Amino acid sequence: MNANELTIAEARDALAKGELSAVDLTMACLTAIDAGTPLNAFVHLTPEIALDQARAADARRGEGAGALNGIPLGIKDLFCTRGVASQAASNILKGFKPEYESTVTSKLFEAGAVMLGKLNMDEFAMGSSNETSCYGDAVNPWKVDDRKLTPGGSSGGSAAAVAADLCLGATGTDTGGSIRQPAAFTGIVGIKPTYGRVSRWGIVAFASSLDQAGPMTKTVRDAAILLGAMAGHDPKDSTSADIPVPDFEAALTGDIRGKKIGIPREYRMEGMPAEIEALWAKGREMLADAGAEIVDISLPHTKYALPAYYVIAPAEASSNLARYDGVRYGHRAKLGQGDGIVDMYEKTRAEGFGKEVQRRVMIGTYVLSAGFYDAYYNRARKVRALIKRDFDQVFAEGIDAILTPATPSSAFGLGEMAHADPVEMYLNDVFTVTVNLAGLPGISVPVGLDAKGLPLGLQLIGRPWDEAGLLNHAHVLEQAAGFVEKPRKWW
Template identity: 80%
Template sequence: MSDLMKLTLAGARDALRAGETTAVELTEASLAAVAASKPLNAFVHDTSEIARSQAKAADARIQAGDAPDMCGLPIGMKDLFCTKGVATQAASAILDGFKPEYESTVSQKLFDAGAVMVGKLNMDEFAMGSSNETSVYGNAVNPWKVDEHDLTPGGSSGGSAAAVAAETCLAATGTDTGGSIRQPAAFTGITGIKPTYGRCSRWGIVAFASSLDQAGPITKDVRDAAIMLEAMCGFDAKDSTSMNLPVPNFEAALTGDIRGKTIGIPKEYRVEGMPEALETLWSEGRQMLRDAGAIVKDISLPHTKYALPAYYVIAPAEASSNLARYDGVRFGHRAKLEAGDGITEMYEKTRAEGFGAEVQRRVMVGTYVLSAGFYDAYYNRARRVRALIKKDFDDVFATGVDAILTPSTPSAAFGLGEMADADPVQMYLFDVFTVTVNLAGLPGISVPAGLDSKGLPLGLQLIGRPWEEGDLLNTAFALENALGFNAKPNQWWR
């Protein structure tokens, strides 16, 4: 079978079951595509030998008739997931040389399901960024291009999105703290879902902001998102925030029938300066859902305007606490000390050398808002705003709204380096449509909707009720079918 990397997860699964290809052949095709994609800088740690071993084992399971849906399918793993015996750096110099002696729960679930890991993927350092420009490995590059200038694939899961969009692997893991799955998916013309907080275990994922972080899949389409998400979910006693709920068959929920469903359109998401193409796609998306039999109505989420400031207090506060453990004592980088240096100098020098500028900025902001004189003025106030944002969603869902339709991002992908000298807040504004979902702990999915005036992909986001990922995926499936997006980037990197 030719063009194996053009297959979806579902297509490859079916081809494996039909004997049209093997896991070994799929894996070799993926590894060849990875090798040819070096200009994208999406893959940062080679796991080809592990992949070949996993592929052989997968073929044996398939032949024995013991093959879960993900069995034999080549995927990429974001560098935030601890993988036993494999470098896991969170794209930071401070974790240089760290090889965990344990496996994250999510990666273990995928491996138990027979998935094949073809490499570890680039990302923003400690998942702090919206452009994949804070990585110690250098920038990941968007496969989409309109001129000679490289574009961001989004962040923090930029390597994951670039790898899937470039068809180097069939899917990839991502994490989403403020939009880090959905924004890269939108920038690269693919699909990404953040499940309800607590649906996927956080154990073994390097922490950024523990009350916001959630793992999810980045895939080519909604069906693939359903297949991979099911494999990633499940209760984990090692994660105190993991919910002990049954995991539905998400793929079985994809009927495309949304007749009678109510879709809310929040007036607060109509922001100044939104590109005309995005406004048009949003309007078309509303009409498509109506045509599919859904009821579409305007809603209000009045505290949305406070979401970004609340997020950029809470997330750095949690980051400053989580990153305190990186001190040069137990693992990772340790600065070289001079005669007379003590433990304080070791901490200071190690953290100054090990953390990049964006991580340092957020740790300092977080430490400031948690300090004695400012804790109530900033952190506690942000927590109260967060509760109001969650209540906005609860109130809307209580009126019978099943899902909420918004843009995924305020615009298409911007150029790498374009915001290097800008106020950091300009970069943070790219999270404006996504952070509310994390603050409220809700599931959200981005699906590719169309192209802007330059020919770059734009996405639409659907936000669902907590724990109802199946219903959300089905609504996204109906929207995806109506939109009919099938554009691909030119393979300029080959």
């Protein structure tokens, strides 16, 4: 086994015993990244920074070393990293190198983590297939025929890099499923924490009331370790919660006897593949075998979640993305004689933003406009409140976690949705957006392969702030499913 194939927990133990150095581990990952070029997962490599951080980690080993001392990670291109290109996969931010470090990456570095580089993603995190990136498509390491498959989106580069063992773990962000859907498509674990658990400061904003950063890892234990380092109160983020961070790893007792698992009837979608239905049934059995009580529940407003999400998220995006105007940083269009400031804005934004971002900015501006604000935006906000109330009522009745499918299908081919109605792509988020609208924690766990041999995941949704309990449920599901398959190396 190569060092880059280790889990975070295994590498941590090997480093602590002196069986492995952080420099060796980092070099193994850098070598894997070089070989993994066809996956297009890493888009800005930082080998000098990585090796400096690894040498420092080796010097620090032992007393007082952080929880991630010497662990090499990939960072989604949405996180600002000081002096390193942070483009959000958009041409409008070409050449932008921040003078500051995001809170999440600062916390990871304080814990001793090593940054291998920045990871591919959908432009401004808008997409479910990593096909809107200015760097080109990221490619799923899983391959079952001639096609190149999507790793999911928007955290597609993070998912591909972890699944292909290019790094030991990665950061992702999740606005409507952008950690959980790619995790399911690539056979890894991805957790979206409760809104406010992880600071958003220094992360390029898409929809500020929905965005949440979280870890993407090979195992549930690794997710617990990485989330522990990322989470915590940050006075620089007004939505960050001042709530103590428990020891998530210590919570993995594997005991869920007497816990109540809800099965929402509204998630039985029309046209859902039989394989996903069967997998969901298998997940219920596994949790019941572990001593949990399975309870049928109703979340009646689920069917309104996607429409509400695709009003609220673009509205917030249109406001957040107004700052990319060619005035202070990033791309500025070349202007002709007689062009004024409005021409500069228009040309800069037309050249800098890709089609999906333009589409969402226009939708968002429309639903916020004077004549339509009440008809669309305000109604969507009311629906959001009803969706949150559905979950509150279920949890008040004693449900500990909710089990659902993670995605409506396994990974599809790159380009296969290119000429489809954009709404078809948006349907990929059908099982995940409710969790963001309600601000809840959700995790995707790989539990099996479909008939083609592609990974499928199940989603567990937890009570607010109960990531510890959610991770323990996920740990039980992971142990029972025994998913150990890896993609066959073709790159």
